[in-house]
Amino acid sequence: MRSTEKRSWGEAFGAFIHPRVITMLFLGLSAGIPILLIFSTLSIWLREAGVDRSTVTYFSWAALGYSFKFVWAPLIDRLPLPVLHGILGRRRSWLIIAQGGIIAAILWMGLTDPAENLTMMAFAAVALGFASATQDIVIDAYRIEAADADLQAMMSSAYIGGYRIGMIVAGAGALTIAGLFEAEGTYQHHAWTVAYACMALAMCVGVITTLLVSEPKVVKLDSKYFHETSDYVRFLAMFGLTVIAFILANVYAGEITNPLKTALTDGGMISELSGFIAGTVKLAISVGFAILVAWLTTRVGLTPTGMVQETYISPVKDFIDRYGKAAIVILALIGVYRIADIVMGVMANVFYTDLGYSKEEIAAVSKTFGLFMTIGGSFLGGVLSVRYGVVRILFLGALLSAITNVLFAFMAQLGPDTTMFVVVIMADNLSGGLATAAFIAYLSGLTNISFTAMQYAIFSSIMTLFPKILAGFSGTVVDAVGYSWFFIGTAVIGIPVLYLVVLAARLTDVKDPEEPKTAEA
Template sequence: MILFLGFASGLPLALTGGTLKTWLAREQVDISTIGYFSWVGLSYSLKFLWSPLLDRYTLFKVGRRRSWMMATQVALMASLFFLGTLNPLNNLSLMAIMAVLIAFFSATQDIAIDAYRREILSNQELGLGSSLNIYGYRIAMLVSGGLGIGMVGNEFWPITWGQLYFLMAAIMGIGLLTTFFAPEPKLDSPPPKSLYQAAVEPFAEFLRRPGAAYILLFVLLFKLGDALAGALLQPFYVQMGFTNADIGLVAKVFGTASSLVGLFFGGIAIYYVGIYRSLWVFGILQAISTAAFAVLTFTGNALVPFAAVIVFEDISTGMATAAFVAFMAALSNKKYTATQYAILSSVATLGRTFFSGFTGDLVKHLGWANFFYACALIAVPGLLMLIGMKKYHTDEALDS
């Protein structure tokens, strides 16, 4: 169940991110404009603003969490279908508007699913549950990213970009079916009785904690370099001369398989050595793997170096993500799950949704190789902040 909900959460992301940018790159849209398209996902970083609504209100009788999940999943299916009817050459502005709407519905779905996962799982199950969620998430990104991109123009089963979005709208039904059969979590305490209580108390409780500002800054910085580098990977592959089939097979299929391996070993490492040590080791590997993309600027469209870099990066990032998601989940108070997790994940996604909007301009000024080196260096402050993190976090897994 957690696996399939993770799938539903991950499917829309590439469709407003890497897949959409690949479509734009194939249509010769300017690289700066493609970079600005990262801003369509700002909802992922602003979702804390409306997350109290999901803690306070139940839309219909299937339950508080499930009703929001169902509503957003239906909205996503309709929006993805409509986006598939558009063309970048004639409807670029309307495509941007639709992408913003899809990201909004997707971010709202994430609030509900993250809260559901935190409430349905015990503290002991968080590590495994987080890994299963990310497994589903990564598989969905493979389906909407690599496999989808690889099918566009493929000689065996050729489809257009629009038809790809029609197909993804239908596949989104997997999430709707899962939500329909999933049980509603049992509450340890009653939900907020007013919107004021739902909106103010989660923020106040978190900000009263020692080192709250330090924790939020760490959450922003830990994956910032990785997020900036990832924002333009699809256009980078196109400019390096890789075909849709190359990108689909190597970057997505091999990459997703490598991510799953990384998540598996990351989950084991968290269990045995704790979150703190895992964040250190995996964070360092994540930064090195970001810099490794610069190698491809020297090797061009050779497939062996491409595959090696992809496998290294996705294993490293998968392990770092497993530790990072477990860290954020452990910070959330179950009484305010939706809002507090939304706060943390909103801050964490600022790199992907806001700062990544400037990456196209950075590439123009620095070139691809220096851009990836810079992204690796940006990871250093977040790693150094781990030195002071232990005194602000009392979770036993972190102190292991």
């Protein structure tokens, strides 16, 4: 397959300056800005405004759109936007709408004082999460469609690099700006208004990029059902009713799951496990009710059955048809590839604090130096993937991720040693960036051009679902066995990933999509 062919170093480094690669650097920056404005930066703002810690943590739910973006990804694959579609094309029209939504949501948050109207801030944060997740869907689809498999590794690397730069802008940048406009030790809303306004302005990098780049030229399968305006309206009505059903079911399911959690905890089960079981039941009820409503809308004729089939079922069927039994191996690999990194990463900041490092040391080494090492690792992963092939670097990334976790175990034994801290962060972030670049390129090669947004959204949701669930028990494990054995354990659970990479490589041949595709420089 072309994505795994060995290429010269000249070709590998030459990919750096390809216009599509440079485009992904700027779009990655656009994607990296919103996430911290919902998480850490917003958390600091809310605490300064006097919001209690438990309420602050609830705001992380505003980013749930990232985990469920596969729900509306098919709309982006199928629905053309009026007027804009004819001017900008399918991908760029959706991208400009998403970026406009992000800018509006950031300004909405900046103009809202959480000390006076916390509910309005919550709505603005949810709007930002939804718009940002939508932008991610479009950028992923654009990246896959804009270039052949040869460039996917470098485009993934550029995207990761830009994403990390965006996080620096929205993290350190926003905090610095807010600090310049407020007196030390006092909360002043206008300082955060200025900071978030600057972040909205920074998003113009993405908008300008979207307007300047060319639309990917792809040949897709013609739709059998989407022809008239009424079809789109009916489909959107079905989607809206399904979302409302999910929300209502999630609210009222608590009357069942909350007593279940209490009963399990009173019965001797650890609170983390009882909470996970209750949460799983709540999610299952919500999803089941949403599916029921979607089914009923098709039965009563609100939405043609064929339209739902083409939008939601066909992408899954296409993947299974193309890979057969090997699809199980591929999905297993996707689901556990980042398990060592994610499970360990949840406890990282707590570990640094418990070991005795100051906030300044953690910020300088882990956050700042570590981010640059991740950017370097992502570009290294891109170059090596072009030179030696994606699958080989996929294996190397998984191996290094497991090995670097063992370094944390040594670090736990040494105590607060700054030199060791720097070495471990450098190794961990370089390997993480390398592995992520290769993994994104691998996932891109699995998609079919006819279902790009939907299939990649499913893959990206699966890749963090199980590791994040397992990571929820990290604190309990550390309390039971200590940091050293915990880190060794995270390395051990990464070993089966190596076997899955080898097995997936034997069973599959990830090529360019079957439909013909060309990309303009």
